Amino acid sequence: MRAAALASALPLAIALACSPAAAEVEADTPAEEEREAITVTGVRQSYRGDFALKEIPQAIATIDEAVIEENNILRLTDALDLNASVVRQNTLGGLWDSFAVRGFTGDENLPSGYLVNGFNAGRGFSGQRDVAGIERVEVLKGPAAAVLGRGEPGGSINLVTKQAELGRTFGTASLQYRSFDTVRAEGDANVALTGNLTARLIGYAESEDTFRDTVEQKRWGFLPSIGLGIGNTRLTYDFEWTRVEVPFDRGIVVLNEDFDTVPRSRFLGEPSDGDTVARATGHQLRLQHDFSDRWSLLVGASHRDTLLTGASSDAETVRSRQKLYIDGRSLSRQRRTRRYTSEHSVLRAEISGEFETGALRHRVLIGGDFDYFDTDQFFTRYRGPVVTPTTTDQAGYLLDLQNPVYGRYPVPATAPITNRLDVQRTMGAYVQDQISLTDRLQIRVGGRFDDFLLRVDNRLTNMLGRRKRSRFSPQAGIVYEVSDPVSLYVAYGEGYRANIGADANGNVFEPETSKSVEAGVKLSALGGRLTGTLAVYQLEKSNVLATDTLNPGFSIAIGKARSRGVELDLNGKLPGDVDVLLSYAYTDAEARSRVLDPNFSFQIEPGDPLINIPDHNLNVQASKRFTLDNRHVLLGAGVQYVSKRNGETGTDFTLPAHTLVRLFGQVEVADGVELFGSVTNLFDDHWYANSYSPVWVQPGSPRTATIGLRATF
Template identity: 70%
Template sequence: MLRFAKDRWLLAGTLPFAMALASFGEAGAEEVGFEAEEGSEAITVTGVRQAYRGNFTVSEIPQSIAEIDAETLEQNGIQRLTDALDLNASVVRQNTLGGLGDSFAIRGFAGDENMPSGYLVNGFNGGRGFGGQRDAAGIERIEVLKGPAAALIGRGEPGGTVNLVTKQAELGRTFGSASIQYGSWGRVRGEADVNVALTGGLTARLIGYAEDGDTFRDLVHQTRWGFLPSIGLALGPDTRLTYDFEKTRVEVPFDRGIVVLDGNFDTVPRSRFLGEPGDGDTVARAAGHQMRLQHEFSDRWSLLVGGSIRDTLLTGSSSDAETIASRQALYSDGRSLSRQRRSRRYDANHKVIRAELAGELETGALRHRVLIGADHDEFSYMNYFTRYRPPTLASNPTEKQGNVVDIIDPVYGRFPLPTTSVITDRTDRQRATGAYVQDQITITERLQVRIGGRYDRLTLETDNRLSGVSSRRKHSRFSPQAGVVYRPGDPLTVFAAYGQGFRANVGTDVNGVIFDPETSESIEVGLKLSLLGGALNGTLAAFQLTKANVLATDPNSPGYSLAIGKARSRGVEFDLNGRLPGRIDVLVSYAYVDAEARSSMLDPNYSFQISPGDPLINIPKHNLNLQVAKAFAIGGREAQIGAGMQHVGKRSGETGTEFMLPSHTLFRLFGKVEVMEHLELFGSITNLFDEHWYANSYSPLWVQPGTPRTGTAGLRARF
């Protein structure tokens, strides 16, 4: 809740500002004064209020929260959400749908590996669908909300939830920036962000980007652009309306990566493209609208109401390595790769409406901070998938029938592109309605207790146009949560939390059976540390998560999932970030995660065995990210230089087998210097020592190699 003496909505209602205030941490409910430059009027802040967060400082929340701000993204020259999430060790990469989706696991759990990972946008479910990898343009801050928060947010993974806080119109101000940069492989990118005060109560913020260039992968050229405007309108001193629009497009060949034969990661060069250029680009596009109305009833109570609509469409064809050994000639001669050919049309529509009332009251000596909310979520996914598959080797197929490419000396376009047949023509629909309540009670100055819960009702429908069979299932569940925060004294806070979760699984298995919803249970204990007057903050936490009705990718039926029963993840993580004396910024993030299957499963069609103790795919036990940056002046001009390191341990590269991806350690450099007033030169080098590394894997025949040494340089103007 924000209270202003003058120009109340100059900053009020903008989540980036609210989140920045959260870093003051120890202010709690005490008033913190700021001086507004315009008119030199004081702005009095009595707390911070956000979607699903309420009027709490970060230290009061019984949950681990890591934040990656726009400055950090800018420092590292990061343009993709996937790369940004590498900065937090609790988040690791998963199968990215041929480079066309964001997929990640938090604390070892990834959800449905055949779907892009869901995330929140300004507190609204907004990351589902097939719009391509999310660009970092327009992101003000990334929150990694770890731990048992599903009881409040709903329909999320128990390991945590990613919330993207977008750059929104800031009322009453005019400012902007524009940049152009050039990078390795001829990549050119332009980006602009302009905030224009149109009237006293109406402001437009226009954000856009365009990028074009080759990649380190042979024959893989990419084009992407996006337009992300935001409109802010003050409807009086206590009410703000915000509208955000999203229009993006990505064009790039679908790329399953390289093959690894007999554990040899040098089977082919990391640049070798094993698809077919004749398939052309796969196109992913998204169009979205989000509107939020926030009203302050008083200094204690506020209401947030809003909704969003997002349509995504992914279309294209690809030639992918055949994963079934009985159809794969590569295992016979070591160079003839048999390939499927696939065509996809994934059309998804996602609608969300939600309302939340936040406030506080007293009962005797107890202070209550209350959240009461409800939301409704509709997701429709039309899956039209066609495929050509090589015959079995027992039938002695020709190279043309096998759609073969020589991995040692590839000749593309050697055979006509095979004609595909319809494999999937299905629409999945989910409707979910939930309501939640949370009360955090201040017992004493040092002790707070949180209790709450969420009730969800799900309806799952599948319309299979091939079989003519329609299926429908309904589920409902109450998910409780509880937490405690104890502050023994500055600068330490101790917390513990427990929660249950409930999330629908999308789609059916290869036999057309709708999956049961996923259920989870989470427990977390930890401590938070704030030093140097809140300039340096850290969190140490231990956790254990269990899930039932877990899905994994079906290695024998790519594009489908299979239910592996139960899974467990447990571990320890440490996050530290802030500023040291001498204008030195530091970031430390480490996670130890032990994620494994906890039940046996035998695939009846292929005798594919998953046993208790089998590691979950693409989850390293050890993950570490370090970064340090130093700001200084050269000849009266501001400058900064920094370096970072990421270590990712070895991890499973295929569900239920012994195939492992090796560990890797990457180093990066970045810097910037002001060449004249309002103009800066910036640059970065990633993978400084050109290490061969592997981002993720589906099987030994679908391994995504990591990017080699990459350099970028550019100019940025501000006004």
């Protein structure tokens, strides 16, 4: 059925791509003076158009490969910490990526979606994404759903991968060791097979003991890219093959606001549960054809399969079933097994170009896409009874927090709780026109139409739910260039995103809708070496989902939510050749509806803060390159501050603020060989990455040191 749907959608995408209005798309968003750096071997970027950053009525922040490498970052989650608009959310025991942009996340019971080279590709159960193979991370903030489609109103994350560079041969290889017996090897080789055919082979392997007792993990990946150039046409194929093996780990418990209830290293599951395995296999094929220097066509397809399977022993979240609240040391636990799979297929096409009507210059994007996503979830659980004087420790599957004895009781038998197939199918078309009214004034208008179908097949109840909707999402923006270094902008957009699944009672969720407005100032100073954006915004959402803390694995609709705030991003080089990165965000995100669960009296009031969203978030770093004894040296330091934030939906449980300091450096020890190192959490602060409830709190890593060698050729 899906193959037939894909086939039927392809003519629509191609037809949209071949419409007469068009505008050029660049691989980056370069300023005029930067265009000389772009070569014909580059790959153009979807959705963006031929615009300098200061012309775009939207805040965009980029975390490039150099910054990721300097900080010795291994995971996407850690890379996103460098931008203050993005904050961590519940990661399912560290087994998926989950984040909020400008205070809003999606369904907390699914991984956060992101784009890969412009394709919706982040959904699924593939484990936390490794940064190997990533050239840069783009944080596309604000009301961009009119073009991107199906994203959060706070913004979208786009990963631009390292792709085969035609006609060149080069490579790097590295080996590093870090605290907790972590060993990692990584390689990247770009090999020109002929003048027009190049293969880029990227791979990594990692083994880690971790700071958590009994928790070890292994991960590896192979991420090759093949590039073929024929005249003005380029064909690129990317492959993804990754695997993660790690015990499911819900973190620590916090009793009566005491974050020292147990050491941050204490594992509260069962080592005999073994590893939870997450794996992904993905394909992405893109064709780029330049009709001229003003017209370009992009057509592509992607497909990705993921699997997450394993067992865990998790702290019981319902107070009446939790003995910990009676004696202060006996943790009642659930036993769970899960097997989650997903398939995600995308077809998309876009034509872009520019033309004039009289004195007006038009830069236009016209495109269409087809998105098919299914997720099959089979989840079983054992839950102990309500605690009474006669409840046995075995019935509660207890673990003594002060003196844990693993394997004390037989593994309890579980029963199916979820056995459900969710299928989402969306077809969309979009158009955007940015019109230059004068040399300094531009307006952007556009919109997107989506036709959406969600089918929920609940095998436990033999019920089939279905919801079909369509919607038009408009956007508009104005950009005014005050002077060469300063421009002002304002933008408005509406969004539309499917809420996958059903609540604990089997009700299929209505789609989420949103409205966004933002205004800002963009700076390009010191000859373009220092760029920045100051933005203010307000976002409103309806049909918002939040975690149902009394029915883990399910969500509840809390109605409306609002986020508003102020952001500042600066990036570039100061006099004295000091590289700086500064990102600050003030975020006020809250529920705007009253929700009462009649069974458990679970209450959300208007004004309640959204979970895991700090009011203040700051990241700043500085680094300098210099020469010592004819060898290249880099030294740098950074600080991240995260203010206190809510740790459980609908309650007053709060995670404390934290400040983390990091140092990093590189030194050339021989031609083509450098020694690198870093220390994160320099002062060994006790911090907490995210929380679901007081008995599911994820502690952050203690002081961690890294040292390694990297060779280039």
